[in-house]
Amino acid sequence: MVIPSIVLNFLFPPPSSLFVTTMTLVSFSSLTNAGYKETKGKNMQYSKFLNVGVAKKEKEIKETKLSSRNGMFLFYAPSFLVGLTSFFIFPDQDLRFVLLVSALTVHFFKRVLEVSFIHKYSGSMALESAIIVPMSYTLSTATMIYAQFLSREVPEPLVDLKYVGIGLFFIGTIGNFYHHWLLANLRKKGDKEYKIPKGGLFDLVICPHYLFEILSYVGISSISQTPYAFSFTLGTIFYLTGRSYATREWYLAKFGDKFPKNVKAFIPYIF
Template sequence: MNIFQSVIYPPPSLFLNVMTAVCLIALANSGISEVRGIHFAYSKFWNWKEAASSKSSAGAVAVSGRTGMLISYTPALVAAVASFFLPGVLAAPRGMLVCAALGLHFLKRDLEVLFIHKFSGNMMIDIAIPISFTYFTNTVLIIVSQYFSMGMSDPKINLTYAGIVLFLVGITGNFYHHYLLSKLREKGDKTYKIPTGGLFNLVICPHYLFEIIDLFGIALISQTFHPFCFAFGCMFYLMARSVATRNWYMSKFENFPTGVKALIPYIF
């Protein structure tokens, strides 16, 4: 308990504690669903045409994959930008760094959607909205946790600089491997290929690995309870998603290299 108190600000309220628990449980449950084969309906695990046909009688709306992902990420970006207008944020170095990291995280995602990613299908709006709500809610909770911590005594162990390093490594590695994925397809090509280059020669989801590093970087910068729980929850989900991704590639490609792990080189 003393070590815990040395690195994390005390949770500021019961409400934030409850919301943190809810978010962590929801992300962990999503990871369990991935392991059980119940995938979040987007990307290579999903036939959007069949889904759209089956839901058409219920009035479900399909949007382009690019539009769907912009809906998923943009509200969280808006929340991160709006956080700079909270009183005292710009005067608090840690608070400013957290808000800047969140803003860069989601700005990168939107820019990748606009200029890097290639989409092979549409996305149902009733999938985009829950994803958007998850990102937006957790971004707001991280900001609120940080805002209420500004009047507290700082933790004895300062992890800010370590967090900055992790965040920069994570966001750079994630972008690089998304760029490699985008180069797998020529314009108009909608077929899947086994990715290569970078850490793809060792793991099938290095972009997930760097995403996790990015999120833990934000948690270390913040040193509040919610971003740590959000990072762990995302880690559980992305671990499960990476296993499902590896299984998918192995089922689709007979020449898939068995030595390529799911997420962590040589280990997992």
């Protein structure tokens, strides 16, 4: 068949692992479904979406919350540790494996540093989100690394994307950090009110940090070139598309006519 042969020019063949195959389907379907729910107002309960779209009865049942800083730290710290320990669990691997693990470790280490020293928080997060999101990140990181380890047994793709991936990863990482820094500097010390972001690509889209995060994951999957990495990245694109749509709707509802109508969700001039 023509399509599979073209795809195999860019990807390693799927590994003969039931675990990786299952996780490929689970990661893609769960992220896609989560993105769809975001567009329908069923938001993950953290950040500005805490209690948004949650029925009063559900609020009363789910009263356990964490501080936003502690919750966000839990989002990223386990995945950072998975990446870091992988250097010791899988020693003496090839360049592609080392680049992938390095990119994942840097990605989550950056997020831990941002949570600890950059971001400003004004509220709390539902305990459910503080459990589900870290599990998703940790499992996906571990699976991506394991799938890469298994790929050593099969031939390399005909088209080598790992150096392109390095470039995309660094552009995405720098752009994501810059826009997180702009968000953090919207608030002065002690200020807990939300404001309309400005500067950088915020003048064109409300979620440029999501756009650059996607670029980071495209870079990571290009370094990896495993089916699992690309399926996870595709699922992440669907989820962040839904989350960015919900974010724009939230700003429109909160600020009304003050919110610039030309500012899109996360793709300038388009969406």
